[in-house]
Amino acid sequence: MKLHYKQQGTGYPVLLIHGLFGSLSNLGILAKHLLENDYQVISVDALNHGFSPRSESMNYQTQANSIKDLCDQLAIEQCAIVGHSMGGKVAMATAQLYPDLVSAIVVADIAPVAYQHNHQAVFSGLNSFDVATVTSRSEADQLLAHYINEPSVRQFLLKSLIKAENGWTWLFDVQRLSRCYHNIIDWEPLGVFNQPCLFIKGQNSDYIVSQQQLSTVQQFPKAELKVITASGHWLHAEKPATFNRLTERFLGTHI
Template identity: 40%
Template sequence: MGISVYHGNLTERLQIINFIMKLHYQLLAAEAATPATLPVLLIHGLFGNLDNLGVLARDLNQQHTVIKVDLRNHGLSPRAEEMTYPAMAQDLLTLLEELQIEKAIVIGHSMGGKAAMALTAIAPERIERLVAIDIAPVDYHTRRHDKIFTALQAVTDAGITQRQQAAQLMRTTLDEEGVIQFLIKSFHAGSWRFNLPVLIEQYANIIGWQDVPPWPHPTLFIRGGLSPYVQESYRDDIARQFPQARAYVVAGSGHWVHAEKPEAVLRAIHRFIDEA
């Protein structure tokens, strides 16, 4: 049991965190929507926070109420020793229940996409349409983040408190400046706004996957054309679990496809959700 400050829409109060995880979120009321317009739940990826899908939120918020959420062990959400997809899915279901949202369009990037897919196993009736951005429902055996973990731990071990110094140290390990700038957004007053020790310890669960029951509703997989995360060899895995799945490839983009080609991603999302 622990105590955490919970930030909800127009609220800020102390909550006792016991068996039910209360996630930090922001609820953005739709600028123009009909009663039939469903809300959109946006879920970030590993090392991220609720601001990471902001480019999608700003556009979708014109017609939809948007809920941006910090997953457990990320952002301002509580910390926990467990980092599994069933646990993350239960957190999301608890949030939907608290907000009295009976049905939503759920969009997740990377780890957030897996959390969204896991939600179909425990609350299939609450999801109208599902969008998974550059991720597949498979067990990834390649450890793609070990250098990142090394760089993050080096900053922690050095006792650095300034972002500029942290970024400089990370450049001795990481070559991609875009990745460094993404990570440094979560560095505040000498600490990371994600639970680094747990993410390292639970990494096998994060890249792993347990199949979910077939979810027979519209599902869109958006893939970065230069990204290795959604491969042709995963077609059977996707079809088995999401038989109504379709794919959209954004040419010339990598894993952070929504940041690199936001217009293309939004066009695909709008075409998909406007079919309903």
């Protein structure tokens, strides 16, 4: 399966992988920052997202294999990977499965552990109406608001709402994501990655907690942790200057 991607620049390759319900544009501010610092940036649409292939499997071995296939396609022998949330797990899985390919990873607000279901309201909202029948983005927002209270979450989802020939459609595959959700929140270690790793936590987010430290260090012995104050799970969008600076400084030190 050939992932959809956007390749820019000519320096050391850095792959950027978005989170659940996102697309390759989500880390666009970081992409611009890295390009200004002479990196080659490959922004990726994950499986069942954006314009990448649809799949009935989203376990992390499958997703890591899709990243390896993309690197082979682009003749990339070694790279760094930055991933947010689900994309962070894809980065970790790829590093564990293909340590010769990956020189370093930056993981934004996710840990190498299994999580409990916490997207029920989002799926309920997405499944509550036929998106092809809505007449505007604002109408879709009103329909989602019956299930999703947070305007920021609705706005994030609406970034993936586009108008096609036959009406509005989501860039992500709602039904396949729902069927694959147990894979997305799950985690089974695929090895030990002994190269540099930076975990960046949003101070107000509960996706990385102290109880996960032992599991993280067992799988990533060289893991470092940074915390961005006054930020939540979407730390790269809430505090982009800080997130970009931490990421670029880490990459500049370790690759």
